[in-house]
Amino acid sequence: EADIYQTPRYLVIGTGKKITLECSQTMGHDKMYWYQQDPGMELHLIHYSYGVNSTEKGDLSSESTVSRIRTEHFPLTLESARPSHTSQYLCASSDSGTGGGYTFGSGTRLTVV
Amino acid sequence: GIQVEQSPPDLILQEGANSTLRCNFSDSVNNLQWFHQNPWGQLINLFYIPSGTKQNGRLSATTVATERYSLLYISSSQTTDSGVYFCAVVNYGGSQGNLIFGKGTKLSVKP
Numbered sequence: 505e506a507d508i509y510q511t512p513r514y515l516v517i518g519t520g521k522k523i524t525l526e527c528s529q530t531m532g533h534d535k536m537y538w539y540q541q542d543p544g545m546e547l548h549l550i551h552y553s554y555g556v557n558s559t560e561k562g563d564l565s566s567e568s569t570v571s572r573i574r575t576e577h578f579p580l581t582l583e584s585a586r587p588s589h590t591s592q593y594l595c596a597s598s599d600s601g602t603g604g605g606y607t608f609g610s611g612t613r614l615t616v617v
Numbered sequence: 618g619i620q621v622e623q624s625p626p627d628l629i630l631q632e633g634a635n636s637t638l639r640c641n642f643s644d645s646v647n648n649l650q651w652f653h654q655n656p657w658g659q660l661i662n663l664f665y666i667p668s669g670t671k672q673n674g675r676l677s678a679t680t681v682a683t684e685r686y687s688l689l690y691i692s693s694s695q696t697t698d699s700g701v702y703f704c705a706v707v708n709y710g711g712s713q714g715n716l717i718f719g720k721g722t723k724l725s726v727k728p
Contacts, residue, residue, distance in 0.1 A: 537715065537716070539718075541658075544701075544723075545720075546703070546718045546719065546720045546721060547660075547703070547705075547718045548718075549715050549716070549717075552715055562715065563618075563715075563717075592658050594660060596716070598716075605648060605650045605662060605665035606650065606662070606705075606716050607662065608652075608659075608660040608662070610658075610659050611658050611659065611660070613658060
């Protein structure tokens with residue numbers, strides 16, 4: 505079944521560690537996105553990609569980085585995690601060809617201690 | 618950039634009641650979606666509705682693009698409807714055509 509997958513679902517990690525949040529989609533969508541959401545708050549776009557080897561920063565400044573080497577894969581990396589990075593990270597994808605809606609993954613809830 | 622305002626911010630209902638959630642946006646849109654975020658943080662797509670009316674079971678949505686608003690109707694509410702409802706829009710002439718979210722309506726349905 506075509507879908508979008510995020511791993512891990514929950515992550516508790518110590519300050520200073522390097523982490524990578526995984527996002528993969530099997531829908532063949534060309535566009536992918538990362539949103540950050542603090543509990544009870546709205547979602548803010550932190551990164552997006554319109555295709556392979558294309559990445560841009562979103563509206564909310566983030567210390568994370570992303571890569572898009574394959575169409576289906578859009579990982580997010582934090583080189584040195586800090587407590588201020590504690591948040592939920594949601595990955596999404598969309599198809600520019602059909603102009604359809606966004607599909608979201610289940611999210612990764614990150615806690616940095 | 619485009620502004621998205623949702624009302625009310627909080628809503629408490631008794632099970633079985635009906636409700637209407639509103640989304641106003643400040644510019645023309647190419648895409649509008651309603652999402653439900655459950656207590657576990659998962660964001661579920663309810664409707665893709667840049668214009669017109671759609672229905673799915675007890676939920677329906679109407680977008681009047683010319684007047685820049687959308688409404689989400691929930692009928693015969695159930696406790697499982699609790700969570701946060703987000704409206705989100707895309708304006709291709711604005712922020713690179715990416716989805717911009719409102720602050721959400723937090724719905725609590727009491728048994």
